[in-house]
């Protein structure tokens with residue numbers, strides 16, 4: 109028997125969440141955002157779960173090519189574009205859709221001889237100030253793209269910085285986008301998961317949900333369940349040892365937790381080398397035998413400790429859910445000062461994956 113930790117991926121949950129987003133934006137097409145290995149769920153596994161997705165969006169070039177070579181016929185959008193002229197050539201060969209966000213790629217499009225024209229997403233910076241042409245330059249850039257024999261179509265794209273925060277919202281970015289896009293008559297894509305939930309006015313031609321597909325929330329104060337999402341990933345393990353502490357005994361590195369009285373402590377085969385956040389403090393929720401308890405002390409590389417005080421039945425071999433169907437990843441993330449996105453992406457390669 110191998111070390112009991114494993115990550116379970118539920119393709120039916122991914123399909124459910126995709127259709128939930130599709131139902132929210134019934135007049136739009138939906139890119140399944142699958143960057144970072146499908147947010148840690150496995151790119152091929154996610155693609156297999158979504159045979160009817162309208163398109164896939166990611167940014168790892170070789171993975172995009174692999175998806176095409178595996179037979180995916182839908183649009184595959186490279187969200188960060190290409191990183192070399194050679195990649196632009198390959199993108200054309202594999203019929204990938206390419207975001208163009210700065211001058212260099214535009215010049216490659218204008219000067220290279222490509223085997224077939226590309227569908228281009230022109231990325232406009234409307235205030236996030238990460239990637240994109242200054243929004244107001246869109247008419248001039250569109251004119252250059254449309255004059256280019258290598259360009260089959262142009263879609264306008266922008267990305268919101270604060271769609272997940274009701275106080276900040278999307279108003280100023282949307283106004284900037286619409287001021288330039290309004291007159292151009294081109295297809296558009298603006299919405300990430302949060303904007304797909306909260307701002308129907310930005311659904312437009314394509315929405316681009318990522319985290320919601322995997323059953324986690326894009327919002328700080330709304331649960332995935334309240335959004336109609338189902339967790340697609342469960343990180344599970346077992347108790348591999350039990351210690352009985354007396355008052356004053358401590359557990360783990362740094363002796364960061366000390367027992368106030370006699371108590372039982374379970375040691376779980378899961379640590380930061382598995383992708384569990386080392387910053388998770390005492391009190392972070394953990395399920396043992398389906399019952400909610402708490403993490404104790406410091407997470408170590410391969411193990412963590414949990415409180416078995418209220419769990420007289422728990423023993424070596426008791427099942428543990430670190431996050432998943434019954435313990436939302438977002439709750440664990442919040443306790444650890446991060447977001448569900450980061451935890452999903454961080455599950456380590458050494459953890460065996462089982463598809464349900």
Ligand SMILES: *Cc1c(COP(=O)(O)O)cnc(C)c1O
Pocket residue numbers: 141143187267299300301302316317318319320326
């Ligand atoms: C990651 C990403 C998304 C998806 O964002 P979520 O918050 O996970 O829905 C959409 N668009 C772009 C450009 C992205 O990089």
